[in-house]
Amino acid sequence: MADEVYYRLAKVLDSLPQGFxxxxxxxxxxxxxxxxTEDEADLFCDLRLTLETAxxxxxxxxxxxxxxxxxxxxxxxxxxxxxxxxxxxxxxxMMPWIVGIYEFQIDRMDREFCEMTEEYSxxxxxxxxxxxxxIMQVVPVERHVxxxxxxxxxxxxxxxxxxxxxxxxxDCICKKEKGLMDNPCEKPIAVCLAIGDQAGVFDESPWGxxxxxxxxxxxxxxxxxxxxxxxxxxxxxxxxxxxxxxxxCCGVLGAIKNFGLTDITNSRHYAEIDPDLCxxxxxxxxxxxxxxxxxxxxxxxxxxxxxxxGCGLCVTTCPAxxxxxxxxxxxxxxxxxxxxxxxxxxxxxxxxxxYSAYK
Numbered sequence: 001m002a003d004e005v006y007y008r009l010a011k012v013l014d015s016l017p018q019g020f021x022x023x024x025x026x027x028x029x030x031x032x033x034x035x036x037t038e039d040e041a042d043l044f045c046d047l048r049l050t051l052e053t054a055x056x057x058x059x060x061x062x063x064x065x066x067x068x069x070x071x072x073x074x075x076x077x078x079x080x081x082x083x084x085x086x087x088x089x090x091x092x093x094m095m096p097w098i099v100g101i102y103e104f105q106i107d108r109m110d111r112e113f114c115e116m117t118e119e120y121s122x123x124x125x126x127x128x129x130x131x132x133x134x135i136m137q138v139v140p141v142e143r144h145v146x147x148x149x150x151x152x153x154x155x156x157x158x159x160x161x162x163x164x165x166x167x168x169x170x171d172c173i174c175k176k177e178k179g180l181m182d183n184p185c186e187k188p189i190a191v192c193l194a195i196g197d198q199a200g201v202f203d204e205s206p207w208g209x210x211x212x213x214x215x216x217x218x219x220x221x222x223x224x225x226x227x228x229x230x231x232x233x234x235x236x237x238x239x240x241x242x243x244x245x246x247x248x249c250c251g252v253l254g255a256i257k258n259f260g261l262t263d264i265t266n267s268r269h270y271a272e273i274d275p276d277l278c279x280x281x282x283x284x285x286x287x288x289x290x291x292x293x294x295x296x297x298x299x300x301x302x303x304x305x306x307x308x309x310g311c312g313l314c315v316t317t318c319p320a321x322x323x324x325x326x327x328x329x330x331x332x333x334x335x336x337x338x339x340x341x342x343x344x345x346x347x348x349x350x351x352x353x354x355y356s357a358y359k
Contacts, residue, residue: 006029006032006033008041009044010022010028010029010032013101015357015358016096016344017343017351017355018098018099018128021124031116035078035079035080040080043063044081046061048359049358049359051082051092053069053089054072072090075092078108079107080095082094084205086198087200094358098124106173107207109176109177118177133234133336135233135264136252137232137267138229138309139232140157140310141157141230141316142158157220157242158217163195164195164213165199166202166210167202168194168211169191169211169219170194170208171190171208172189172245172249174245185249187227188222188228191219192242192244193243195216195241196240219244220242229245229253229290230244234265234337236336236338237339238340250290253290253291257291269312270303270308270328271284271310271324271325272325273322273323274322275300278300280300280301281320283314283319284314288313288317293307293308294308294314
């Protein structure tokens, strides 16, 4: 039947470490049909998580080479596969649903898509809870990382930028989605940063706009001023994005804010308010905290330590300098996987998956 290829695609996506859970209503199939044609869905299933040229894909799968590169470029431009062009050579790979296909629908999304993904996020989130490692990790506002301790590279947002060889900026899909759902966000929207490990990797990208390293740092400054949380992949090395997120739009921060699901992010710090210095102005709770982790306690404010993600935003604007960022005890710190491959392997192990066919 016509839907068979979409069920096969859904199975492939759910066989990746991030998962793509089925629903009783078939919502996930309707989502895929909105994004992929049948031919595109079929081709996606033949790709792998490692970058390959059209020639390599043709040789491995037996697909005719003629027209294959053009089809893959079209899927790249439609946000269905990841592609990159360096020195005139194009390579492609499959992407998971999140972080991947969903985010790259930003230029194609409409209200129907938003309504479907909002509903599906509940199924995806429920299936993801209970499996590690966390998808995202919080990178604190760097100038307020506790002194006297050696900050690890993945705890320093400046290091993530410095380690890149190319940088790109795009709009935040979460904020755009809320706008299409008649609930617009007042915070900056052009704050999603991509980081490339090769110079010029974004020059031919259909997504966003290639920027300089200096412009990338300016994006971080604007994000911090606006009270946006720095989120990146939960790995030690190979970071390829920095999301700058708010609690009103971001699904990850919203899950923490509304449901207390702190395990979905990895964080190594928490904020602490000195009650002797606090003037109860409320700036930290009302304007800065994106996960509702600060509450009024009599004549002062206090941090709900178990809910705090240690972003440091409350520290930066406290007029009384009553808030400090504290590093968690070592027995509560979770060291992230070494890189994306190690993350995939560990998530697959916890889910009981063998995804070797897609490596």
